[in-house]
Amino acid sequence: MPRDPAGTLGRVEGGELRVGVLHAPPWARHGEGEPGGAEVDAARALGKELGARVRFVEGAETELLGKLHRFELDLVVGGLLDPSPYAEQVGWTRAYHVERRGGSEKKHVFAVPPGENAWLVRVERYLDVHGAAIADAAERAR
Amino acid sequence: MTPDALDDAHALPEEKKALFARARRLEWATIAVLASIVVVVGLSMGSSQAMKTAWAEDLLSLVPPICFLVAARFRHRRPNARFPFGFHRSMTLAFLGASMALTAVGALLFFDGASSLIRAERPTIGTMRLFGQSVWQGWIMVAAAVYGGIPPVILGRMKRRIAPELHDKALHADAAMNSADWQTAVATLLGVIGIGAGVWWADGAAALVISASILWDGARNTKQVFADLMDQTPYGVERAHPLDVPARLEDALRALPWVRDARARLRENGHLFMGDVTVVPTDERAPLLRSEEAQRCVRAVDWRLRDVVVVFARAID
Numbered sequence: 413m414p415r416d417p418a419g420t421l422g423r424v425e426g427g428e429l430r431v432g433v434l435h436a437p438p439w440a441r442h443g444e445g446e447p448g449g450a451e452v453d454a455a456r457a458l459g460k461e462l463g464a465r466v467r468f469v470e471g472a473e474t475e476l477l478g479k480l481h482r483f484e485l486d487l488v489v490g491g492l493l494d495p496s497p498y499a500e501q502v503g504w505t506r507a508y509h510v511e512r513r514g515g516s517e518k519k520h521v522f523a524v525p526p527g528e529n530a531w532l533v534r535v536e537r538y539l540d541v542h543g544a545a546i547a548d549a550a551e552r553a554r
Numbered sequence: 555m556t557p558d559a560l561d562d563a564h565a566l567p568e569e570k571k572a573l574f575a576r577a578r579r580l581e582w583a584t585i586a587v588l589a590s591i592v593v594v595v596g597l598s599m600g601s602s603q604a605m606k607t608a609w610a611e612d613l614l615s616l617v618p619p620i621c622f623l624v625a626a627r628f629r630h631r632r633p634n635a636r637f638p639f640g641f642h643r644s645m646t647l648a649f650l651g652a653s654m655a656l657t658a659v660g661a662l663l664f665f666d667g668a669s670s671l672i673r674a675e676r677p678t679i680g681t682m683r684l685f686g687q688s689v690w691q692g693w694i695m696v697a698a699a700v701y702g703g704i705p706p707v708i709l710g711r712m713k714r715r716i717a718p719e720l721h722d723k724a725l726h727a728d729a730a731m732n733s734a735d736w737q738t739a740v741a742t743l744l745g746v747i748g749i750g751a752g753v754w755w756a757d758g759a760a761a762l763v764i765s766a767s768i769l770w771d772g773a774r775n776t777k778q779v780f781a782d783l784m785d786q787t788p789y790g791v792e793r794a795h796p797l798d799v800p801a802r803l804e805d806a807l808r809a810l811p812w813v814r815d816a817r818a819r820l821r822e823n824g825h826l827f828m829g830d831v832t833v834v835p836t837d838e839r840a841p842l843l844r845s846e847e848a849q850r851c852v853r854a855v856d857w858r859l860r861d862v863v864v865v866f867a868r869a870i871d
Contacts, residue, residue: 414690415752417676503678527676527754533690536681540688 414529418483421531429464431455432476432523434490438553439520442470450550451489451522458487458538477502480525487535488523502526505536508543520547565630565642565826566720567857573716577725578626580716581619584709584732588616591702598698600691601677603670604745604760605699607663608738611768612702614659615735618728621648625724629824639861642824649724650779657772663765671758677749695746703739706732718791721825721858723782726791727775734771738764785821788858799827803855803862810851812836812844817870820862827856830863832870841866 416422433440433447433455440449447468459466469476469485479485480502494507503526507519522539524532539546566574592612599605628644679695681688710732717726741760748756781789788797800818807816814836820829833848848864 413750414679414692415750417752417754500675503676503680506680506683524678527678527749529679529690529692529749530752532678532680533688537688 414533416528416530418525418528420483420486420525420528421534424459424462424464424486424531426463427465429455429459429462429466429487430469430485431459431466432469432471432480432485432488432490434471434473434476434488434492436491438550440490442468449490450546450553451491453549454538454542454546455487455489457542458535461538462534473498477523480523483525486525486531492521492523494519494521496521496523498523503528503532505532505539508539509547511547565640565860570720570857573719574626577713577716577720577722578623580709580713581622581725581728584619584706584713584728585616585623587705587709588612588619591706592616594698595702598691598694600679600695602679602695602746602749602757603667603675603677604742604757604764605695607667607761607764607768608699608702608742610659610663611735611738611764614656614768615706615731617652617655618649618724618731621645621652622724622728624648639823639828642826645722645724645824646779646782649727649775650783652724653727653772653775653779655772656768657776660765660767660769660772664762664769667758667761667765671755671762674755675758676754677757679749690750692746692750696743699739699742699746702742703736706735710735721791723778723791727771727778731771734767737767741767782822788820788822788827799856799859803831803852803859806851806855807831807833807848810847812839813848815870818862820859823861825858826860827858828861830865832865832867834867834869 433442433452435442438449439451440447447470452468456466469479476485476488477498480488494504496504503524505522505524507521509520511518511520522535524535592609595605595609595612599609622645625645625648628641631641633640679691682691682694684694710729713725713729714733717723717729741763745757745760748760788799789795790797800820803818803820804816807813812835813833815834816831818829818831820827831848831852835844845864852859852862852864
């Protein structure tokens with residue numbers, strides 16, 4: 413418990429992790445060559461932990477979150493913040509990092525397919541351990 | 555011929571006054587317990603539709619006790635020039651508002667739940683940090699649902715015992731709602747455990763069941779309060795049957811040596827019965843003495859009889 417209605421975690425483990433990447437440096441960037449950035453590196457490391465090949469799909473927010481909503485992706489990264497205008501369409505992790513600048517707070521999150529709770533719990537456990545390191549890496553790259 | 559109007563304001567026999575004070579204490583306890591449940595469920599509900607609906611029900615369950623306590627301040631006021639029949643009906647009015655609110659919110663939640671099921675919205679529930687641990691939030695919801703299901707049932711049973719003795723339908727309906735909270739808890743549990751088992755629609759289905767129970771409570775209470783406001787003959791609090799008070803009143807009057815026939819028309823006015831009796835005397839002697847005797851006779855039949863007007867007539871039409 414919990415289990416995934418669509419079996420995402422079971423399919424990713426030892427299989428393929430499909431990651432949507434938004435262009436939002438220093439968190440994630442695409443354009444020239446392989447995508448990079450702190451959150452992209454985290455997705456690679458998560459894939460490694462799960463014994464999964466990682467396939468990146470580059471695109472814009474509406475497009476990638478739409479694919480996530482239709483279970484065509486397993487994860488979307490790239491400077492996503494809570495709250496999101498797409499809050500109801502997909503699932504979201506807890507904030508792994510809260511960025512405080514001036515008076516404002518930015519809560520950094522990853523997006524997962526809706527209702528895939530075993531998968532969400534797995535991603536959150538990963539972020540519990542590595543969240544601070546992702547934030548540090550992004551900060552250094554700024 | 556209504557000496558009752560100036561009687562003690564409570565219109566409760568001495569031994570029932572302590573019971574009424576107990577009902578008030580129980581309603582205060584209900585408010586405290588439900589408020590704590592609203593906070594606990596509210597903090598843990600996440601994106602579960604069942605939890606959201608259960609939370610709305612808990613919030614709504616605060617309305618009847620508040621109505622009871624507000625009306626309790628008015629209902630015992632003495633009749634005055636503007637309200638010559640007193641304020642006993644204030645409870646019925648408070649209850650009308652509460653029932654309509656229940657019906658409206660129940661319907662709203664039902665459509666909300668149905669539309670989220672139709673759109674196949676999958677509840678996404680992740681972990682929560684608790685004492686340095688990541689715990690799946692579903693377990694916290696299970697704990698909250700159990701907490702929300704037990705104390706109201708106990709309070710409901712306690713109130714249910716005293717409601718018939720006070721002939722208080724509002725108290726009884728409130729107690730019935732509390733007593734049924736275990737069903738909400740079970741539905742919520744099934745919904746959340748269903749999510750955990752990967753059955754995404756269990757949550758929406760549980761939400762529909764809970765909202766249907768709110769709607770049912772509202773509709774039943776509204777029907778009852780409408781009947782009371784339509785001056786329905788007195789009905790029992792526990793069982794929805796007409797009481798035999800009018801028949802017993804007629805029998806008691808007919809037992810007087812100078813009464814040939816009697817007919818009673820009664821209605822409920824708050825926790826009291828009011829109305830009129832038409833009495834056909836055997837002859838026209840001693841009208842004042844007989845009227846007083848008839849009044850004493852009325853009071854002896856049932857403690858709830860108040861402000862009953864005695865009319866002498868040649869025949870009952």
